[in-house]
Amino acid sequence: MEETTVIASSSFDCGIGSWDLKTGNEQLRFKQCASPSHGLTAVGEKFLAASQLRNASGSSGSVFFWFWNKPQVEVRSFPVESITALTANSEGTYIVGGGASGDIFIWEVATGKLLKKWHAHYVSVTCLVFSGDDSLLVSGSQDGSVRVWSLIRLFDDQQRQHQERTLYEHKFDEHTMAVNDIVIDYGGCNALIVSASKDQTCKVWSLSQGKLLRSIIFPSKINALALDPGGSVFYAGGGDGNIYIGALNSKSDYATQFLGSVSDPSKAITCLAYCADGNLLISGSEGGVICVWNPRSRQPVRSFTFGHGKGPVNNIQVVRKTIVGNANKAQSSWKRNVSSLPPPLEKYERKGDDTVDGIVIVDPPLSSDVPVYSSYRSADFINEQVKELEQQGSAATEIEMERLKLEYKKSILMNDQWQKNYENLLQVVMEEELNGGSN
């Protein structure tokens, strides 16, 4: 069974709110969180991670983890610099963070190891998105550049030394101002990437061709994007409080439609999320209101207020979780979780011999609580045995028969031989006896 949860965080310290999307009930509120935009992510189904704004002025950043069932911060880690964008792959095995200096970090969740760090942009990274199969990473930056990275190639040190290729697969530099959000559709290798920017445009890029397909102009700067996976349209949340609709295959240069706007028009839309289960669009605004829309009818369905309307919402994510069957099991899995807290993210890459200890920690599959069954064998066993008995004329027994026949013949011959010998011997003895007697 699955449940759909909406999580949201703010740049003020309002924690992380979570709501059941179906019923609209508020769930647990996770404490102590003030994250930058794109700084909140669910790591698989395991836990929540959010980078923190508080230390932004200092030299190091901070990233906190929460478990789904506990409001307190469970793990605190302090990367070398403040993390401006954070995301995780769909399995929840890697966490990727973009730093204020333009560096991107990849951590392994199970060990906390910093696997790789590279200089991706000249200035701060604003958003990070994994491609559908988690093999590519798309990053956007404050300077308007968008880059596509192949993770496999990043880890391939040997090839990098041999070939003088750039690290990235594609670079898109057409935006003139900061990139605010990036989404990528389900097109696989032929996917379309949409980026939204402060320069009042959204640009659609082709992953396979690595070039700009079209640029769509909006009446205001675009802060957030959400993609309707089946509809070839995207929703763009504007700085003017409106949600616009754009077409991926649009032939015109202008934004097309207008979905609706939040109650207070002076408050910009700051984040958007799309939930395919029920086809809902969720928007968050500077005014702290989270609004659920039905994009077909263009009506708001439901709204949540976050942080008593004080702080702006700047992150929304829709998370699908498998619900563990009964309370008893939930408790046991909770215990297991506690006993195996993920280690904090490490600050530095390991150098020298220590870099690869060659161990990968694999989590058990989620279905491991399903009872195991074994099959019955007796009936098959009887049939096998009966078949064996029926096959008396089979090759093996025939060969055995022939062998026995041969052996029998040999034995008879041998027997005759011995018989003869005995008789001969007897004769000799008899003769000798007779001769001796006569002597």
Add this chain to the structure above:
Amino acid sequence: MASFERFDDMCDMRLKPKILRNLLSEYIPNEKQPLVNFQSLSKVVSTISTHKLLSEPPSSSADQKKLQSKPSKSAVDDWVERLLALVSSDMPDKCWVGIVLIGVTCRECSSDRFFSLYSVWFNSLLSHIKNPESSRIVRVASCTSISDLLTRLSRFTNTKKEAVSHASKVVLPIIKLLEEESSEALWERIVHLLSTIVILFPAAFHSSYDKVEAVIASKIFSTKTSSNMLKKFAHFLALLPKANKGDAGSWSLMMQKLLISINVHLNNFFQGLEDETVGKKAIQRLAPPGKDSPLPLGGQDGALDDASWNSEQLIVSRVSALMFCSSTMLTSSYKSKLNIPVASLLSLVERVLAVNGSLPRAMSPFMTGIQQELVCAELPTLHSSALELLLATIKCIRSQLLPYAAFVVRLVSSYFSKCSLPELRIKLYSIIKTLLKSMGVGMAMQLANEVVSNASVDLEEFDAVSSKTPSLTSVAVLKSCSKKRKHSANSGAEAENPAVEVGVPHNHSLKIAALEALETLLTTAGALGLDSWRERVDNLLMTTATNACEGRWATAETYHYLPKKSSTDLVELQLAALRALLASLVSPSRVRPAFLAEGLELFQRGKCQAEMKVAEFCAHALMSLEVVIHPRALPLDGLPSLSSQFPQSDSLASQKHNTPGLNKLDRVAGKWLANVDVPCDSGIQRSLDTALPLPETKRLKLGNDLVGSENVQQADVPMKVPESTKESLGHVSDRDDMVSEEGYREVVSETREGEGLAAKDSLMEEAATGKKQESLGESDEDSVPSLKADDYLSSDSDIES
């Protein structure tokens, strides 16, 4: 008396006890009567399971039913009593019959009966296993029946503890039996029983874990064990770590032991074939000096006894069994986190694949020709096991392979260039498929050239055989490929391959594997190769599919003398070729697929084939291709149109773009209208209708009555109406649309009649202003674009006029 009874039909409940009694008297022996024949037993078993003869209605049912079911109960009672009597018989054959039928009864009988009798059955079965006097067939049957009994028992949740204590009673006696007896049939059943226990009741091994492990290891290292049993023992050994509380520690320990043991054996086997330091390093990595290293499996020296020093075959079959065991451990599911020693596993695979039987120059004096011959004979088996291990590793860690992915890619591609044996190439293709599936586009970028060049060699050689043209093309292809890849040494070696392989036209499995790999490549990354390999692959797949289907359909008779497998093999090949062709036609491309027409024709013909599998797939392919022939631009429900725009002069962007945008506007809108499908059209039309009143009102407000009437006539042709007006109203709900539409229609009819102009004016004003107010009410922002639109409209109509 009973023979006069009539039954309703074959499902009558009263029939069951009759049949059961009949079976009991006819076929089942008793104390006096000897066993008639064994064959009838399978008839008895099938009758019982077809008619559910041993099932009993639950005792809590209504009284009426109780009366009916009473005779049935006693029949089952008789059945159970007879079985117990048989089990305690002195005659081994009767005893055997009793035991196997108890196994069947465990599966078939009602839960109440099972629950009341299982411990009696269990004890009598166990006594046969423990009794040294009892004959072998009786013990074999007892193991099977106990396994079934425990399986049934595991489905009762309330007796977990009791079940575990029962299961643990079995473990030691059967382990003892395993040590003492040497019959394979018995071993097989014992291993099966042990597997059942380890899966269902892992806690039963709690006290005997080490003992069990030692005995199984000794069996694996015994010279007497056949290769069939080796595999079964290895499989059980892989399950064993579940028993030790199922924790990660025991898993890791077992894996470490296995790896050390494998490497120790390899050190011996590879003597003279590789640098000795390689082996030392491998062991060192597994057992770092600072830490306590476990003993290898089977004792101090990794069970390298005298026999294994001499027989290459023995070493290889053992190492293969151990690798199989590790693979099973990697792929079977565990309940806890596992520490997978990926680096050790990968370096083991690399180590094995690096040895190809050739002698390093420095080593040659130390090895005799006959030694090398023996080693080379066994190497393919070893390589095959190593590839299996690699496959299991990839399946196990999936996306977490990332840091090692580049290493694996290099390993696979370098081995691909060296490997010419079809069996091993098939394994390589399946590894590539798994890599592509688990790591997606990023992996495809790395592997595409490797897959394409190798698959074309394997497939084009097939073409060469069928069309009798020399494989010049493949060489040419390889040359063109080597331009793209920097290390051309590999492809040079590949070009030699066809000459080696041309002798095997009848076995299609290599081609099937190559086709499947290409199909996977196209599905994951068809768009990536558009500038490089895609054209070649499309070409190749088209010819392969044509050859596989047409050439062979004509000459299919030539295969008839071969055993049945060959003809199914051909069907498999056709299916694989058609699947890959479909992928190449559907996979993204910038232009219409070059072979679309040929492909469609091929599928059309395939649909009429007698072979149902092929026909079924062709029908599916035609359905998928329909989208390619008739590209769909479906209207979006709830979003009337996407052609309207947002010209807003106060925005930074439109200041730049406004002027050209204006001229383009009508053309763009017209194109959209021309392109959209019918359902969309109606939607647009409606929105156009609703949009109309706005310019109308404006003109009417200006008092320009004449222009107003002209304009209405113009409105009958919706194409010419500027699209941009409706954006301002786009958010108005359907209900409002309807109202305004009606109002408007009235107006139009009045205008046509040319009367009541004043009334029209007022109506129009009402409709339009009402709407405007609504739009103002809904959002403040809206007023801005709508005003702009008006400005723009007037200028536009100027242009038109």
